[in-house]
Amino acid sequence: MRKILGSLTVAWLILLSGAKPTRAQTAECDALPAERKAVAREIFSALHPYDGCDQTFARCLEAKPPKPVVLRLASDICRQVKAGKDRKQVERNLAKRAETMLGTGARAVIALDETMQAGAADAKVTIAVYACSRCPFCKVMVAALHKAVTDGPLAGKVRLYFRPFPLKSHPGSTEGGLAMMSAAKLGRFWPFTLLLYKNFDTFCPKLLPEWAVAAGMDRAAFEREYADPKTREALVACKQEGVRNKVNATPSLFIDGRPYVYELTPEAVIDVLEEAYEAASANKR
Amino acid sequence: MRGFVGWRGHSVLALAARLYLGAIFLLACWHKILDPGAFAVDIATYQILPLGLVNPMAIVLPWVELAAGLMLLVGYRTPAAALLVASMMAVFTAAVALALGKGLDMSCGCFASQGAAEDPISWQTIMRDLSWLLLALYVLVLDRRPLGADRLWPRGTRAPRVSDNLSKEGL
Amino acid sequence: MPGVAPSPEGRLAWHPWRTTVRDAVVALLACATVGAAVNALRPHGIPFVQKAEYQILVPCPEGSGEAPAIAADDPTVWDARTLLVDARPAADYQRWHPQGAINLPFDYLEPAPKDEVRRIAASGAARVVVYGDGGDPDSGEQLGRELAGSGIRNVSFVPGGAAQLEKAGAERGAR
Numbered sequence: 078m079r080k081i082l083g084s085l086t087v088a089w090l091i092l093l094s095g096a097k098p099t100r101a102q103t104a105e106c107d108a109l110p111a112e113r114k115a116v117a118r119e120i121f122s123a124l125h126p127y128d129g130c131d132q133t134f135a136r137c138l139e140a141k142p143p144k145p146v147v148l149r150l151a152s153d154i155c156r157q158v159k160a161g162k163d164r165k166q167v168e169r170n171l172a173k174r175a176e177t178m179l180g181t182g183a184r185a186v187i188a189l190d191e192t193m194q195a196g197a198a199d200a201k202v203t204i205a206v207y208a209c210s211r212c213p214f215c216k217v218m219v220a221a222l223h224k225a226v227t228d229g230p231l232a233g234k235v236r237l238y239f240r241p242f243p244l245k246s247h248p249g250s251t252e253g254g255l256a257m258m259s260a261a262k263l264g265r266f267w268p269f270t271l272l273l274y275k276n277f278d279t280f281c282p283k284l285l286p287e288w289a290v291a292a293g294m295d296r297a298a299f300e301r302e303y304a305d306p307k308t309r310e311a312l313v314a315c316k317q318e319g320v321r322n323k324v325n326a327t328p329s330l331f332i333d334g335r336p337y338v339y340e341l342t343p344e345a346v347i348d349v350l351e352e353a354y355e356a357a358s359a360n361k362r
Numbered sequence: 363m364r365g366f367v368g369w370r371g372h373s374v375l376a377l378a379a380r381l382y383l384g385a386i387f388l389l390a391c392w393h394k395i396l397d398p399g400a401f402a403v404d405i406a407t408y409q410i411l412p413l414g415l416v417n418p419m420a421i422v423l424p425w426v427e428l429a430a431g432l433m434l435l436v437g438y439r440t441p442a443a444a445l446l447v448a449s450m451m452a453v454f455t456a457a458v459a460l461a462l463g464k465g466l467d468m469s470c471g472c473f474a475s476q477g478a479a480e481d482p483i484s485w486q487t488i489m490r491d492l493s494w495l496l497l498a499l500y501v502l503v504l505d506r507r508p509l510g511a512d513r514l515w516p517r518g519t520r521a522p523r524v525s526d527n528l529s530k531e532g533l
Numbered sequence: 534m535p536g537v538a539p540s541p542e543g544r545l546a547w548h549p550w551r552t553t554v555r556d557a558v559v560a561l562l563a564c565a566t567v568g569a570a571v572n573a574l575r576p577h578g579i580p581f582v583q584k585a586e587y588q589i590l591v592p593c594p595e596g597s598g599e600a601p602a603i604a605a606d607d608p609t610v611w612d613a614r615t616l617l618v619d620a621r622p623a624a625d626y627q628r629w630h631p632q633g634a635i636n637l638p639f640d641y642l643e644p645a646p647k648d649e650v651r652r653i654a655a656s657g658a659a660r661v662v663v664y665g666d667g668g669d670p671d672s673g674e675q676l677g678r679e680l681a682g683s684g685i686r687n688v689s690f691v692p693g694g695a696a697q698l699e700k701a702g703a704e705r706g707a708r
Contacts, residue, residue, distance in 0.1 A: 212470075
């Protein structure tokens, strides 16, 4: 009996190993047009995922079931192939994602200020964003991340910390930064910051007290905090912390202290954060 | 008025304007022809055109600039070339004005467009574009007999010449 | 739109506008055809209709350049053609500074005043050496990088800041 079972198992294994790498079991890859599918197949047979499996993507995707992280990476590769990236670019991007997720250097030391925090307090993953109040890219990124951690796909999974990093090349960045620090002191940081970014095109330092009132602060209290030299010191300390962490452009993101060096779009960041959450949950088990 | 419009010197002044505009457009179109992808990003940065129209604009516009520039330089179909240049300058001026009105500060280094970083738009850009528009209009309206290919090889329908009228009068 | 009838001189015929517009449209269509053809045939042509949104934003840079470190006891620091810049607050500068050093207090939030930067650029010095408080981050290094980013060449900074410079200066004096 055991001999029969054994030979059957061997026969199945031979059959399975002989099977060609089939299409990836992700909707993203299935939806690719024919010539892009060929590119994706070539990439899958050459590259290796940095986590979850030691073989090539093609082999890893044959596992039943494939690891979620492998599926996620394969989906990401197909998304890049669809956007017209070639193999070299995909390989470079995969390396950057690996560096973001695994982190090679020392962890950045970031003071996680609870007054500038969004998301569940017990979330497993933290993301810190160094942002300037007058940076258009920060406007897009911070708004998207805030939405994702409060009532989006990252709710309950990721905590978001804002670190003001005013850029000298942006007029009004100091005023915006001081206003944000004041709002944080008065407990209305997120309503104020989101309002600031919403009114990005009509920014004027004179309007800041009005916007403070619109965000639920007392005008006199806000102006007091704004003029307080300690607020400026705190802002400078934030910026110095960023400089220590080698921040020289905004937005700069740090996931659990590891610098984010992958593609800087809200979709890619959210995808990486979901992967980080899955990895953190898997480790805790 | 007739004296002003009919002044022969217009052709000479217009020649100077044509050479200037032609050179500008030839220099400007070159890098756009070489790298349409980068030019498409420049266009997209203005956030005026819908996404579907960005690439056709990036593909066609540099060639129009090249053709108009060459035509102005050699004086071939000069009125048409001046019309093309004037139209393009009107469009560019409007685009820059719209972008500035939106508060798009392209010099902050936050934009992927190389052109935005190297030649950031400002009110001076609008003044410059308007002056080029005026030069093109000058060529279009007041250059009656453009010096160059048009004069050497005139097309079928041309203004009657003195000799024609004289021969008609039996002289 | 027919224009004025030709005068006896024959020179005042108005432009036949219709012809002009027609020529312009023909040229436009010809350019569109040529452009589309070249784009289709070239190896790195762009798609005629772009599907994915263009990524028009990039992270906004701080705009600083590179300023290498130079040791406090390096002879070039004490050379006559070197301009020493003190990045510390004015009070610290008053308390001690090497001979010939100028004071340009570094602020993390506001850029260095343009006229000060211009003064440094026009100083005719062969090199600029910046020193600060020697902390982490070092204000001397930061000011050096800001000056380098503003276009000043040959900028370096002294790690350890004024303290190291004072020690090196004393040693030189002792020799």
